[in-house]
Amino acid sequence: MTTGSTMKADISLIGTPVQAGTHLRGCAMGPAALRTAGLVEELEALGHTVADLGDLSVGAQQGRDAEVAAWTRAIDAKGYEVARSGSFPIFMGGDHSMGTGSINAMARCARDEDRDLVVLWLDAHSDYNTPETTPSGNIHGMPVAGIMGEPGLDFLFDGVDRVGVAPADFHLFGIRSVDRVERDLLARRGLPVMDMRRIDEHGVSRLIGGVLDDVRVRNAKLHVSLDVDFLDPTIAPAVGTTVPGGATYREAHLIMEMLSDSGLVTSLDLAELNPFLDDRGKTSLLLVDLVTSLFGKKIIDRAPPQFGAGKKTPWTHAA
Numbered sequence: 027m028t029t030g031s032t033m034k035a036d037i038s039l040i041g042t043p044v045q046a047g048t049h050l051r052g053c054a055m056g057p058a059a060l061r062t063a064g065l066v067e068e069l070e071a072l073g074h075t076v077a078d079l080g081d082l083s084v085g086a087q088q089g090r091d092a093e094v095a096a097w098t099r100a101i102d103a104k105g106y107e108v109a110r111s112g113s114f115p116i117f118m119g120g121d122h123s124m125g126t127g128s129i130n131a132m133a134r135c136a137r138d139e140d141r142d143l144v145v146l147w148l149d150a151h152s153d154y155n156t157p158e159t160t161p162s163g164n165i166h167g168m169p170v171a172g173i174m175g176e177p178g179l180d181f182l183f184d185g186v187d188r189v190g191v192a193p194a195d196f197h198l199f200g201i202r203s204v205d206r207v208e209r210d211l212l213a214r215r216g217l218p219v220m221d222m223r224r225i226d227e228h229g230v231s232r233l234i235g236g237v238l239d240d241v242r243v244r245n246a247k248l249h250v251s252l253d254v255d256f257l258d259p260t261i262a263p264a265v266g267t268t269v270p271g272g273a274t275y276r277e278a279h280l281i282m283e284m285l286s287d288s289g290l291v292t293s294l295d296l297a298e299l300n301p302f303l304d305d306r307g308k309t310s311l312l313l314v315d316l317v318t319s320l321f322g323k324k325i326i327d328r329a330p331p332q333f334g335a336g337k338k339t340p341w342t343h344a345a
């Protein structure tokens with residue numbers, strides 16, 4: 027099942043309230059906030075079938091690393107089961123360490139179908155630190171490095187049938203905060219980095235269009251991983267790692283509408299929503315809005331305003 031403007035999707039919501047990957051509490055409330063903001067109802071209003079599978083849980087674990095690893099196992103197992111059944115999984119986080127599990131699940135599905143998995147990682151950060159290089163020590167800054175097999179992160183895949191993603195198929199989009207060591211590693215490994223300067227220079231439409239063309243030609247699966255901090259903090263304050271200069275409301279919706287029109291997306295992460303930091307639910311509501319765009323809702327789905335003959339139009343100056 028993929029997205030598409032006219033296609034009616036079978037969608038499964040999987041709550042992944044992991045917050046062991048960050049030092050800040052609140053991400054565990056992410057799935058509840060998305061439900062409160064009406065995610066199920068809005069998707070159903072578009073004609074889709076939605077099954078809310080509730081939240082996964084991992085129980086008590088010995089320490090932070092073991093806890094994140096347990097989440098990866100749980101998310102990988104459930105995501106794989108859901109996607110193999112033909113449903114479209116929306117993983118509701120939870121901090122971004124959730125991506126190790128969801129992406130591994132989708133990479134396994136792709137392998138089963140003899141296809142490749144392409145990832146669109148929408149984020150202010152490249153999340154390419156390792157336990158050696160990390161300034162913060164937080165695992166939510168490491169999932170991409172883990173997926174790419176960087177040293178010190180194998181523990182994340184403990185007990186998981188691990189399937190990699192080719193570096194050239196992992197598109198980092200919206201990046202504007204990268205540590206020095208990360209930058210060198212990214213360049214050496216060859217991950218495509220579409221930072222904010224490239225987005226300013228070329229525009230969202232051309233860059234996303236390029237990724238979609240590639241996915242289409244290769245009949246690959248496409249996983250979208252949306253970190254709240256991809257968005258500008260003025261429209262999306264509910265995240266512990268805000269960076270100024272993020273995607274605007276219009277850019278974010280354009281991306282979602284292009285993804286929707288393409289019909290190529292096969293799974294989605296909503297990561298890093300921290301409702302504790304929100305302003306009257308505005309970030310949760312925006313995320314729900316963006317998801318509905320991805321599933322076919324048009325911002326402008328009404329006829330343009332009509333103006334009578336001889337009447338002033340907004341673009342005429344004084345007659």
Ligand SMILES: [Mn+2]
Nearest residue numbers: 122149153253
């Ligand atoms: Mn992230």
